[in-house]
Amino acid sequence: MMVHPRRAGALSPPRPLWLTVLAAVGFLGALAVALALGGRSDARANDGQADQASNLIATGKQVFRFDTFGDEHFWGDTLQINKALAGAQHGGVGPGVSPKTALAVGLKVDVDALPASVITSLKNGTANLDDPATTLALLKLNSVVGVKGVFDRSGTLTSVGITCAVCHSSVDNSLAPGIGHRLDGWANRDLNVGAIVNLAPAGRLKPVADMLHVDEATVRTVLNSWGPGKFDAELFLDGKAFRPDGKSAATLIPPAFGLAGVNLHTWTGWGSVTQWNAFVANLEMHGQGTYIDSRLDNAEQFPIAAENNLGHTRHAKDLITSKLPALAAYEEVLAAPTPPKGSFDPMAAARGKVLFAGKAGCATCHVQPLFTEPGFNLHPASDIGIDSFQADRTPTHEYRTAPLKGLWTHTKGGFYHDGRFPTLLDVVNHYDTFQHLGLTAREKQNLVEYLKSL
Numbered sequence: 001m002m003v004h005p006r007r008a009g010a011l012s013p014p015r016p017l018w019l020t021v022l023a024a025v026g027f028l029g030a031l032a033v034a035l036a037l038g039g040r041s042d043a044r045a046n047d048g049q050a051d052q053a054s055n056l057i058a059t060g061k062q063v064f065r066f067d068t069f070g071d072e073h074f075w076g077d078t079l080q081i082n083k084a085l086a087g088a089q090h091g092g093v094g095p096g097v098s099p100k101t102a103l104a105v106g107l108k109v110d111v112d113a114l115p116a117s118v119i120t121s122l123k124n125g126t127a128n129l130d131d132p133a134t135t136l137a138l139l140k141l142n143s144v145v146g147v148k149g150v151f152d153r154s155g156t157l158t159s160v161g162i163t164c165a166v167c168h169s170s171v172d173n174s175l176a177p178g179i180g181h182r183l184d185g186w187a188n189r190d191l192n193v194g195a196i197v198n199l200a201p202a203g204r205l206k207p208v209a210d211m212l213h214v215d216e217a218t219v220r221t222v223l224n225s226w227g228p229g230k231f232d233a234e235l236f237l238d239g240k241a242f243r244p245d246g247k248s249a250a251t252l253i254p255p256a257f258g259l260a261g262v263n264l265h266t267w268t269g270w271g272s273v274t275q276w277n278a279f280v281a282n283l284e285m286h287g288q289g290t291y292i293d294s295r296l297d298n299a300e301q302f303p304i305a306a307e308n309n310l311g312h313t314r315h316a317k318d319l320i321t322s323k324l325p326a327l328a329a330y331e332e333v334l335a336a337p338t339p340p341k342g343s344f345d346p347m348a349a350a351r352g353k354v355l356f357a358g359k360a361g362c363a364t365c366h367v368q369p370l371f372t373e374p375g376f377n378l379h380p381a382s383d384i385g386i387d388s389f390q391a392d393r394t395p396t397h398e399y400r401t402a403p404l405k406g407l408w409t410h411t412k413g414g415f416y417h418d419g420r421f422p423t424l425l426d427v428v429n430h431y432d433t434f435q436h437l438g439l440t441a442r443e444k445q446n447l448v449e450y451l452k453s454l
């Protein structure tokens with residue numbers, strides 16, 4: 001750098017330009033060195049965090065897929081579903097449950113848990129799918145998604161438990177319908193939870209009936225009213241089995257993917273993922289843990305919960321609480337799957353995207369790319385033009401703006417919390433009427449294609 005000293009001295013401010021430049025270069029150099037050094041130790045720290053994160057996620061995946069939280073107490077000891085599954089021939093009661101029946105009520109089989117010999121016999125049709133013994137063999141292989149069998153030394157199914165995956169996983173049907181690779185987080189809209197609980201041998205639903213202050217036959221009628229893809233998470237709280245119009249009060253099983261960044265969870269925004277996981281593991285799966293929620297003390301809204309002190313659930317052994325961080329971490333990373341090519345019209349979807357954010361006003365609530373409100377994501381029923389029955393069964397009295405990613409994976413059973421709209425076009429028509437959007441038939445179709453593309 002050559003700067004004429006006299007000229008610099010004569011023309012420049014007290015501190016010569018070149019000195020300033022030099023100082024700056026020196027400072028930047030020092031900064032660069034400092035950053036490089038700091039960066040190195042940051043990288044080390046980040047490596048540690050990345051390891052921790054991936055361990056947490058791996059643990060959460062195991063919990064999500066395989067952990068019963070000790071709920072065998074309920075599904076085995078109380079309901080004796082194990083006996084119904086096994087049948088009289090294998091130490092249980094009744095005819096037993098064949099793989100055909102199990103698949104028909106929506107249970108799924110994980111092909112990756114099967115040895116080659118079983119895969120071959122399934123492929124060439126030599127596996128006996130009418131024999132409950134085959135169901136027991138599949139359970140022994142830990143291949144029935146979300147169902148865990150407990151066997152004694154002699155091979156008798158002594159108990160059974162369920163995991164999160166029974167309702168929130170499916171398979172890709174790669175081998176046969178209902179048999180394939182696991183799809184974690186997918187809503188199992190084939191699963192008939194009511195029919196499965198109804199497998200309980202005669203008399204075994206008495207404790208449930210007593211809790212609800214009805215007889216066992218009534219409980220069985222209610223369970224039959226649910227149908228595939230539905231479950232009533234509030235029944236044990238308020239004892240309300242039917243809506244005022246006489247239809248089942250059960251709600252659809254939602255996906256457990258695509259939830260990162262979403263504030264409140266469930267159709268009615270009960271709370272965070274962690275709140276809901278603790279709720280479900282303790283009060284629905286009947287695992288052994290701790291669940292504290294004073295909102296359930298409201299005897300007017302939750303007579304059954306208040307009577308049984310469910311908002312202050314504590315088991316001697318807590319098999320749930322320590323697993324909540326990992327479980328939440330896993331759910332956080334379960335992304336919504338992208339729709340297969342050819343499943344929607346991309347040109348129409350592009351036009352639909354413009355309508356979604358514009359004329360149709362959808363994005364006022366379904367803010368892209370979360371498709372729910374970043375912030376507080378609940379609405380009174382009047383905001384979306386429906387009744388408040390289900391909202392009023394929960395502490396919020398509101399509905400949560402449903403995150404729409406991966407809609408294509410759960411078209412079975414319909415849309416909205418109770419599946420009241422059989423198709424996406426029905427949903428769009430509802431908004432069009434309720435909000436006087438004035439959409440043309442073509443615009444509606446474009447919106448539907450966009451929804452299919454999410």
Ligand code: HEC
Binds near residue numbers: 254255268331
């Ligand atoms: C028997 C079926 C069943 C089982 C088992 C089950 N869930 Fe659910 N899950 C549901 C239903 C039904 C809802 C909707 C409840 C509502 O809105 O009232 C739901 C809601 C959720 C939601 C909210 C999704 C959203 O869109 O915000 C998450 C997260 C979730 N479950 C995770 C889990 C986890 C984790 C487990 C295991 C600890 C589990 N579930 C076990 C049926 C089930």
Ligand code: HEC
Binds near residue numbers: 360361379418
């Ligand atoms: C005022 C806020 C709001 C607006 C505006 C809105 N939605 Fe919704 N949307 C909701 C809420 C809340 C739900 C959940 C309803 C329920 O749980 O029954 C929902 C549910 C849905 C569902 C069903 C999701 C599922 O999993 O079943 C679809 C699809 C949907 N909205 C699409 C749209 C489209 C398309 C538009 C624009 C035409 C739109 N929404 C406008 C709040 C809104």
